[in-house]
Amino acid sequence: MLAFALDMTEAEETRDTLRRHVEAHDETLNHLADAVAIFGPSKRLAFHNTAFQTLFNIDPAWLDERPTHAELLDRLRQRRLLPEVIDYAGWKANELDFYGAAEAAPDDSWSLPDGRTLRVVRQPHPLGGVLLLFSDITDELKLRSRFNAQIQVQKATLDKLNDAVAVFGSDGRIRLHNEAFDTFWGVSGEALDAAGDFDAVAALCQSTMPDPALWLGLKARVADPDPESRVPISGEGRTADGRIASWQTRPLPDGATLVAFSDITARRGLEQALAAKAQALEESTALKREFVGSVSYELRTPLTTIVGYSELLETQADLPERSRQHAGAIRVAASQLAGSIDDVLDMAQIDAGEMELTLGDVRVSDLLEEAAATVRERIEGRGAVLTVTCPTGLKPIRADAQRVGQALEYLLDNAARAVSEGGAVTLTAEAAPSEVRIRVEDTGRGIPYHLQAHVFDRFVKRERGGPGVGLALVKALVELHGGWAEVESEPGKGAAFILHLPLEAAGVAAPPELRLG
Template sequence: MAERIRRSGARRPARGRRQGPAPATGCANFCVGTRTVLFGGFLLATTALAGTPASADGWTIAMSAAEALWPVIALSACAVAGLVALRSRRVAADLGARMDKAEAEARDAGAAAARARAEAHAARILLTAGAPAFMAWSGRTLPVDVHGATPEAFRASLGAASVDLDRALEQLRREDGTVSQLVETPAGPVRLEGRSLGGAGVLLLRPAEATQVSAKTEAADFAEAERMAHGLAAALDAAAAPAWLRRPDGTLVYVNPAFATAVGAPSAAEARTAGLDLLDARIRSAALTAEGTAGTFRQRVKAVASGQRRQMDVVEVAGPFGTAGIAIDVTGEDVAKAETARTVAAHQRTLDQLTTAVAIFGADERLVFHNAAYERLFDLAPGLLDQRPPENEILEDLRRRRKVPEQADFRAWRAQLREAYRAIEPVNDWWHLPGGQMLRVVITPNAEGGITYLFDDLSEHLALESRYNSLIRIQGETLDGLAEAVAVFGADGRLNLYNQAFLALWSLDAQAMGDKPHVDAVAAMCRPLYGETAAFSRIRQAVTAIGPRDATTLRIERPDGRVLDGATQPLPDGGTMVTFRDVTDSVKVERALTERAEALEAADKLKNAFVGHVSYHLRTPLNTLMGYADMLREGLAGPLNDRQRDYLDHMRQSSDLLRALIDDILDLATIDAGAMELDLAEVEVRELVLSVAEAVRDSVDEARLSLAVNIDPAAGVFVADARRLRQILFNLLSNAIAVSPEGGTVTLGAIRRDGALVFTVRDEGPGVPAEVKETLFDRFESRSAGPRHRGVGLGLAIVRSFVSLHGGSVTVGPASATRGAPSGTLATCIFPLDGERRREAAE
């Protein structure tokens, strides 16, 4: 109980005591001062620890937790000591009062009971002054009386504080003493005070004084603020972002470990002591200017942190006792933004290369992005799309140009499209456009709102699919119409495709083929017809081979006498096509022709041997006849008359012709036998041409013709068989002389041209008929083309054979016509100057 109970006019001053101010007044004054000190210290500590404004005007106290806490502790200790002293004084005063009262009651023990009751009544009045309700009892075992309210209402007004009431009541009834404490009731804080003496006592409730409530509240607030300060300090110490507190002069009073790391200091204390700062002087000056006007500095600045140049968002807040700031590293954010921008640009470039049309609409239903395929597909004006039009406007434009499906209720259809903005799953649709296009449309809702349209123009795809199906049917019909048996095996070795000819050729059941049997199973079904040959082993190897595969051919002679030609062809998809063709009749004809060819070859060899043998034996008597004719012409047997000499000349000419014929036959036989060898050497072209011209001079004069020789000065020499070359030119000139009309001119020429030596023989005869050109160089082909033409038709065949042996070519055609002259015939022989080519032809 905070106040003494006095009996008005019934007590004298205590002996040995001097009168002074009431203890309650001194206590109150001391408490007010103490509470004021505590409250100020509390504000100082909470402001420093929490780093937040301690009053409504927004001031901050830039002090560290240690700087603020020690003054508070000291002030609190002084206040507590004063309260203890004050409480001791009050207790001593109360004990003295009780002792005075006991002494007075002992001296006045004989007073009347009426006086005692009057005093008790007066004391009760004094005790309950200002108390709304109280409890009193006269003995430890006597009942407790409640005054000022009913017992039920008294306890109900306390609420949860009734437990404290019961505890205090039990303590006072058990032993003499006092109780004084502050309890919380539903109506607010109330002070519970009680006293017991000699078994009697009183327990009352008084309204709590403002200073008492404030002290308790401030203590709780201080404890809470201290916890918050420690929590905030721990959070800042653990934060990855540099944080600091400055005094008004800019001196650092607190930095966290992240700040120390950023400035390269071993610890926060060393960073603060050394005065290391994260921000340069220019930024601090700008911050000071901003804080002086707006109270807060916010700016993205460049700073060096941990030895690296970084981008940081700096926030610094000013107060009356300094500033508090934090720097957040946003370098990664800038890099991420730049990377995101590059990624988006790359994606846009990629989407522009797609054939699929893409259009993205935002949550506001306006066009956000479109690729080039979208613009091409719907033939949209670039100016319209650059304005980010709403989807409704684009749909209206497409509807006007008949680029969307025809709809009986366009508004309902458009409203249905807009449902995609609230959908969760993608929507698939098909648009049949009036122009015949078929579009596959996929509408996908975006996570950030809006939708994405994907348009695939499948018109060509569907047309190709239709054509493909038609082609497959046509191919199937075509395969069934083929005479060849066709079977296609897949990469897994199973039969995928076959025609009717395959079934018929191998007597297979179509139902058994429906299960796509393996090549081994097909081979087992065909085994009765092909026997034990290794043909199907080669087919199986071609079908199931893993490595490189080549096309193969094979022949199967079945036991039933049929002959089949088979072939395997690897396919691009890993499969293998196998074909069978019945060549039984062809093989029979081939074998017959082979036997006939062998017989003809044997007969030809016999003929060549016979011709060579006969020609050799004919040359000997011919040489004898020619020798005796020469002897007779020389007059060795006596003088000859003109008729005899004429007979001998005819005999000599006939012998020369017969010898030339025999030589030609022997040469052709040698060529056919492959035994002809050229005697290659350097040949002087001019000498060769002149010698041949001189050899035919008599024939030219006899035919009353003219012989012209044209030799290119650059002809020079070339490698050839001179004897065979003379024979070629002699035969060509003889043929030209034979067909030329009397008085005509035969021209022999030689020229070097285009890496070859070209010999030409030109006559003025009737030319070569078209029907004769194809057989002109065949053997024994003789055509009466002039008055002096005769022979068995071996000259030109000899020419072609010898020219071919030299690696050259020979042609006969009409000569260039001159005015008033027949066109004649031009024979051209071309001999390559490439020695290797001539040697290969000769070999």
């Protein structure tokens, strides 16, 4: 009896221990995020965790009645929580055939009508029956789909690039490469994918670009985890077939490294050609400038002689009147030619960057009056009126009085040729916050619209004054002060030239000059 009592006590302790193990097991399964259902050898539900009831939203009381596996499938089908199949009876039979299997079945997936996707794991239970594990992988599939789509977009984008691009992960393995990369190195995409790590890829590419220092430097940027080493670098090299290649690396936020190669052989050839052309153009410009200067200086001596002798002839008392008129015409033409030569020399000096401004404080009113005095007689001789307007209290500007006066005299001379009897020429000045605007306006025939864009170009045929450099010189002199010139005209209604002069000229001053008090 004592032995029997001891056996009974040991059995109870064993059952109690087993019960505690089962409860602990069930409690553990209840804390899982995945849904778990265990069916016993009788194919009835022996256990389900909270996640199972939540996943399928089944009445807990009904589950406590321990339905059979077949009844559970029928209930889920009624609520449209099973995959929609044509032969439900055959599909259900396959689900129930797993009882008695010795090994776990391959993972399966259920696509539910509500859009969710479940991963289903079936495995035999140690105490008999079946253990089912359900995981909601809907978000995982969406994320994977978006990731794959992003990878495809990246590959499609890279394939459209002309540069050879490859992306290496932080582990040194190649992740992406475009078609240009395969073509640049003469290696198939399959060979690159099979190569895997950076060393194997470099071994495939070294036959095209055998510089070992290049590949060591690139490997340091790809494989070194030190943030200070993962900095963008670039360089150039020459391939075995004579091409010039530039390369650069860019660290990516996820720890990967982008490596790009470009064939710049044509670009370097074009740069050399452009450099040679620029040098030839510079030499040609210098030669032209030297030629213009030399010819202009050579012409000045005979012109001075012509002007002097023509003036002498005009003073001869016994010279017939007609001959005196001819001598005067020669003097005027020679003087005009001398003025044109001076304009060409000034332009050549400006183009060479050799003209310096003699800066001083210039009263704008005095500037206008002096310029008007040079052409007043001519304008009034044509029956026109010259009006000068300058506001009182206009402060002096820092400028080269001779050069600004030269520009105004040319504009006034241009206006004098344009006006006719009854016309008018106005010379006005107005102050602005940072500049003074001087306006020369006439009531002549104006400038056609198609010529206005080129009116300041040099050696261009114009309807006002013919070809020359006068207006181009005006523009250059104003720009030398840091200002600019513009034209306003309506054909048939005259033209206006406006000079925008800054209060402080930007040019380099010549030797110091006296300032006005």
